[in-house]
Amino acid sequence: MFFTELLGLLNPLSILIIFLCTVVGIIFGAIPGLSGGLGVSLLLPLTFGMDDALSFTMLIAVWVGGISGGFISATLIGIPGAPASIATCFDAYPLSQKGETVRALGIGILASFAGTFLSCLVATFLSPYIADFAMKLGPWEYFSLCFCAITLVASLSKGSIFKGMFAAFLGIFLCTIGVAPLDGAYRFTFGNIYLGGGLDMVALMLGIYAIKQVASDFAKGQQELPDVNTGKISGFGVKLSDIFDNIKIIVQSFLIGLWIGFLPGMGSGLSNMVAYAQAKSGSKHPETFGKGEPGGIWASETSNNASVGGALIPMIALGIPGDAVTALLLSGLMIHGLQPGPLLISSNPQLVYLIFAAVMVSAVFVVAEQFFGMRWFPLLLKAPYHYLYGVILVMCFIGAYTSTNTTFNILCVLFFAGIGIMLDVFKIPTSPLILAFILGPKLEEYFRKGVSYAKGDYTQFFVRPISALFLLVALICLLSPYIKPLLGKKKAAANP
Amino acid sequence: MKNIRGFAGLATGVLVISLLAGCANANSAPAPAATQAAKTETAAAGGEAPAAAPAGNVAWPSSAVQLLVPSKAGGITDIYTRYVQESLQKSTGGNFATVNYDTEAVGYENLRSANADGTTLLFQHSTLICKYLTGAVEYDPSTEFRVVGEVANMGSQAIICGPDTPYNTWDEFVAYAKEHPGEVTTAIATNGTTHFIFGQVQKNCGVELNMVECSAEADKLTNVAGGIIDVANCSLGSAKEYENAGKLKVLGVLGSGEPEENYPEWEPIQDVIWVSHLYCFAPADTDDATAEAINAALKTLADDTNYEEQTKKIGGAPEYYDLKACEEDFAKTMKELSDVATSLGINVR
Amino acid sequence: MKNRDLYGGILFAIFGALVVSTAMGIRMPANLSEPGPRLFPYIAGGGMTICGIGMALTALKEKTGEAFLDKKGWINLGKAGLCMFIYYLALEYVGFLISTPFFTLTAILLLASGKKVNKIMAIVVALLTTGILYVVFQNVFMLFLPAGKLF
Numbered sequence: 001m002f003f004t005e006l007l008g009l010l011n012p013l014s015i016l017i018i019f020l021c022t023v024v025g026i027i028f029g030a031i032p033g034l035s036g037g038l039g040v041s042l043l044l045p046l047t048f049g050m051d052d053a054l055s056f057t058m059l060i061a062v063w064v065g066g067i068s069g070g071f072i073s074a075t076l077i078g079i080p081g082a083p084a085s086i087a088t089c090f091d092a093y094p095l096s097q098k099g100e101t102v103r104a105l106g107i108g109i110l111a112s113f114a115g116t117f118l119s120c121l122v123a124t125f126l127s128p129y130i131a132d133f134a135m136k137l138g139p140w141e142y143f144s145l146c147f148c149a150i151t152l153v154a155s156l157s158k159g160s161i162f163k164g165m166f167a168a169f170l171g172i173f174l175c176t177i178g179v180a181p182l183d184g185a186y187r188f189t190f191g192n193i194y195l196g197g198g199l200d201m202v203a204l205m206l207g208i209y210a211i212k213q214v215a216s217d218f219a220k221g222q223q224e225l226p227d228v229n230t231g232k233i234s235g236f237g238v239k240l241s242d243i244f245d246n247i248k249i250i251v252q253s254f255l256i257g258l259w260i261g262f263l264p265g266m267g268s269g270l271s272n273m274v275a276y277a278q279a280k281s282g283s284k285h286p287e288t289f290g291k292g293e294p295g296g297i298w299a300s301e302t303s304n305n306a307s308v309g310g311a312l313i314p315m316i317a318l319g320i321p322g323d324a325v326t327a328l329l330l331s332g333l334m335i336h337g338l339q340p341g342p343l344l345i346s347s348n349p350q351l352v353y354l355i356f357a358a359v360m361v362s363a364v365f366v367v368a369e370q371f372f373g374m375r376w377f378p379l380l381l382k383a384p385y386h387y388l389y390g391v392i393l394v395m396c397f398i399g400a401y402t403s404t405n406t407t408f409n410i411l412c413v414l415f416f417a418g419i420g421i422m423l424d425v426f427k428i429p430t431s432p433l434i435l436a437f438i439l440g441p442k443l444e445e446y447f448r449k450g451v452s453y454a455k456g457d458y459t460q461f462f463v464r465p466i467s468a469l470f471l472l473v474a475l476i477c478l479l480s481p482y483i484k485p486l487l488g489k490k491k492a493a494a495n496p
Numbered sequence: 497m498k499n500i501r502g503f504a505g506l507a508t509g510v511l512v513i514s515l516l517a518g519c520a521n522a523n524s525a526p527a528p529a530a531t532q533a534a535k536t537e538t539a540a541a542g543g544e545a546p547a548a549a550p551a552g553n554v555a556w557p558s559s560a561v562q563l564l565v566p567s568k569a570g571g572i573t574d575i576y577t578r579y580v581q582e583s584l585q586k587s588t589g590g591n592f593a594t595v596n597y598d599t600e601a602v603g604y605e606n607l608r609s610a611n612a613d614g615t616t617l618l619f620q621h622s623t624l625i626c627k628y629l630t631g632a633v634e635y636d637p638s639t640e641f642r643v644v645g646e647v648a649n650m651g652s653q654a655i656i657c658g659p660d661t662p663y664n665t666w667d668e669f670v671a672y673a674k675e676h677p678g679e680v681t682t683a684i685a686t687n688g689t690t691h692f693i694f695g696q697v698q699k700n701c702g703v704e705l706n707m708v709e710c711s712a713e714a715d716k717l718t719n720v721a722g723g724i725i726d727v728a729n730c731s732l733g734s735a736k737e738y739e740n741a742g743k744l745k746v747l748g749v750l751g752s753g754e755p756e757e758n759y760p761e762w763e764p765i766q767d768v769i770w771v772s773h774l775y776c777f778a779p780a781d782t783d784d785a786t787a788e789a790i791n792a793a794l795k796t797l798a799d800d801t802n803y804e805e806q807t808k809k810i811g812g813a814p815e816y817y818d819l820k821a822c823e824e825d826f827a828k829t830m831k832e833l834s835d836v837a838t839s840l841g842i843n844v845r
Numbered sequence: 846m847k848n849r850d851l852y853g854g855i856l857f858a859i860f861g862a863l864v865v866s867t868a869m870g871i872r873m874p875a876n877l878s879e880p881g882p883r884l885f886p887y888i889a890g891g892g893m894t895i896c897g898i899g900m901a902l903t904a905l906k907e908k909t910g911e912a913f914l915d916k917k918g919w920i921n922l923g924k925a926g927l928c929m930f931i932y933y934l935a936l937e938y939v940g941f942l943i944s945t946p947f948f949t950l951t952a953i954l955l956l957a958s959g960k961k962v963n964k965i966m967a968i969v970v971a972l973l974t975t976g977i978l979y980v981v982f983q984n985v986f987m988l989f990l991p992a993g994k995l996f
Contacts, residue, residue: 162899169892180882197599320714341737386956
């Protein structure tokens with residue numbers, strides 16, 4: 001059935017649609033402030049009267065293109081195209097500044113493809129088996145998982161634990177602004193209705209990574225674009241040894257992305273940060289991260305794309321969204337008169353397998369398009385700095401506006417740019433702030449729900465086996481930097 | 497020479513901008529809901545053939561119209577509104593656009609401050625009333641907005657429970673809840689419609705439930721199937737899927753008290769009646785003529801077979817009430833919900 | 846500035862304390878079986894205070910590194926910030942079509958920082974940017990751009 005649908009996609013109309021929509025998706029993903037998700041939400045109403053197969057092929061092609069496009073601007077101009085590519089910036093841009101733009105792009109392209117294609121393969125054949133696991137998870141398990149992820153701020157704070165942790169707590173504070181989960185109390189809004197909705201992630205990303213970057217480069221008189229050598233590029237500009245050297249990071253990040261995409265409500269925006277932090281924490285040379293370490297790019301891009309397949313699993317097998325984009329796809333299913341749920345695979349197998357096939361075919365198209373494009377993308381850097389960034393600045397402002405349809409969001413961007421400057425002044429890392437900002441609302445929601453559902457009993461976090469396991473893992477991760485040296489000393493003493 | 501060049505450049509700029517601005521006015525929908533400042537632009541925004549005006553009244557739409565949705569794109573209210581948009585575009589030939597606001601209050605504010613000339617409408621169901629009564633939003637729909645139509649009955653809901661609960665029907669559930677006060681966990685959205693629904697269940701059935709926060713349908717389905725929450729509401733379609741897969745049981749259908757056409761096997765609940773309408777709101781000082789014109793245009797929805805088919809696919813049905821009936825029905829609903837809120841102790845107004 | 850981290854740490858600690866004290870005014874629902882909406886603000890504020898103190902104490906032991914920006918840098922930063930803030934105000938009150946060409950032009954000239962810029966080219970880029978974005982967003986995507994409160 002799957003292969004029938006796969007072959008069915010190889011007709012001229014579908015090929016044309018996938019080609020066009022993936023290109024549109026890549027453009028949306030690459031432009032800071034826009035994203036593949038926005039592309040899907042714009043396209044959705046247009047598909048109302050269309051044929052089911054065509055509609056979903058289009059929506060999925062835009063989604064896959066969008067997820068895969070974010071690293072382009074992250075690499076070329078140091079501004080993430082979407083929250084899913086924030087961690088990509090940390091190393092792709094410095095690597096590009098060292099003159100290795102093509103290699104950075106090549107890693108991004110291959111990592112994106114691997115993440116999407118392989119995660120979709122997993123989703124296609126294992127959905128029904130994995131999906132039921134989601135029903136064993138309650139707020140306690142989700143809290144413990146998020147707690148596991150938040151302990152990674154410690155590894156992102158290496159160098160100065162107080163500064164890193166301050167950034168994390170600042171991130172938690174910023175995410176509490178707005179309406180509290182569960183009870184709806186207003187927090188730190190001071191009567192402003194715009195703050196009532198909380199601070200927007202896109203505004204945070206544009207403020208700290210786009211506006212602040214441009215403003216501070218201008219202030220320092222450092223308006224320069226990297227010198228790109230687009231001369232002889234063989235293949236993807238990536239050697240096989242690059243892949244083998246980082247295979248552990250790739251596999252680890254793939255699993256992280258798959259898992260986070262699978263968890264309802266969490267997607268590539270979170271997985272790229274967690275995978276990056278985990279790669280850095282597990283590395284023998286963590287100090288190289290943030291300075292052009294290829295492993296950082298592999299981690300971020302593999303995981304954010306792996307979240308695509310991960311998010312499909314609950315969408316197809318349970319009818320519940322793995323992330324914001326699958327929520328839109330579910331609406332699409334309903335609009336076409338299809339009922340999402342556990343029986344979708346058996347009642348509409350053609351459409352289900354079409355969706356999986358469309359993801360994989362889109363991934364192949366994207367890698368091909370980017371392969372040909374990678375010789376052209378760096379040409380963007382030949383434009384004079386002042387023209388390029390002048391236009392980019394405007395697009396950031398507009399991206400912020402369209403994210404919430406309010407000019408207030410533009411003010412938020414400026415506010416976050418100010419925070420970014422403040423963090424730079426005191427040499428405080430931004431990544432713990434981002435991770436905490438994304439995880440904070442979930443941590444609070446699941447913790448309070450866990451206690452509420454258990455009628456005030458806090459022990460459930462430790463009594464439920466899966467929750468207890470994750471908390472144990474978190475504890476081990478937190479303590480291992482201190483225990484490892486001690487174990488090392490003991491070994492040395494035992495073997496003189 | 498430099499100065500002349502500069503001046504020429506500036507003049508060119510002004511010329512191009514005015515051309516663009518002119519194009520903009522002629523081509524597309526206008527800018528977002530503007531303030532009380534008078535709008536000088538006129539029709540021709542793709543607005544050929546406006547709806548035939550009711551006797552002696554205004555033609556609507558006379559220019560492009562924005563349909564505001566105070567929730568995310570892809571959500572149920574958004575879907576209904578886009579169906580309305582599609583239908584109105586066909587029947588009036590006017591230019592309509594849907595605008596989403598993730599933050600509910602911002603959507604309401606944009607309606608409140610919009611010009612009362614029929615160019616801005618908002619679609620929302622009774623959640624607005626519930627949230628106003630409980631203080632979650634500060635916009636009183638009876639004074640800050642004007643109801644000009646009811647465009648859909650958003651359908652009934654299923655009441656679901658886990659596969660291993662000791663009750664299989666609504667009556668058994670009520671009996672069990674009576675014997676175990678405060679023990680049966682039910683999913684509600686604090687200050688939202690489900691809070692009111694289960695509050696009424698408590699009142700009408702004489703039971704005490706342990707109401708916990710769980711508002712997303714996805715969470716309700718997995719938590720109930722996983723035995724973490726005992727009882728919740730959800731859409732009929734999802735309930736059927738999960739029931740057929742053996743993952744949960746359906747206790748009954750919450751709606752008008754009548755059996756569901758597509759789900760005759762499920763018992764209609766009589767203890768609580770809850771019918772959800774999608775209201776169309778205009779700014780408070782919209783004059784009667786404009787309100788009548790809008791209402792008349794909305795009447796075409798009920799005759800549109802495509803709209804009917806679309807709404808049925810998502811579990812609802814088209815509706816039409818004339819302006820007076822709308823206003824009366826809305827006021828009645830507001831009073832009823834206010835009483836429920838007071839009895840629950842959550843009415844802050 | 847000497848002992849930048851020391852002053853910063855103290856500032857952060859004070860900010861954390863402010864957060865905690867503001868959080869005490871958050872409305873708590875009655876009959877709660879769970880910690881309520883004040884917990885996480887307390888954690889955030891308390892955490893920032895502790896980290897601020899830690900940062901300040903650490904700073905006493907260490908030397909301050911080089912400054913982030915010199916005086917000229919701060920003035921430039923101020924210029925950039927002011928420019929962007931004015932653009933925000935212009936978008937809010939005057940709208941996208943009128944304010945964007947001016948902002949784009951200003952940004953191009955500022956970012957060029959003394960380098961020779963062909964003014965005609967800059968104006969063309971500014972107008973093209975405005976025009977293309979406007980057409981694509983409003984007509985193709987049907988995503989509205991700021992119209993300006995005064996119009």
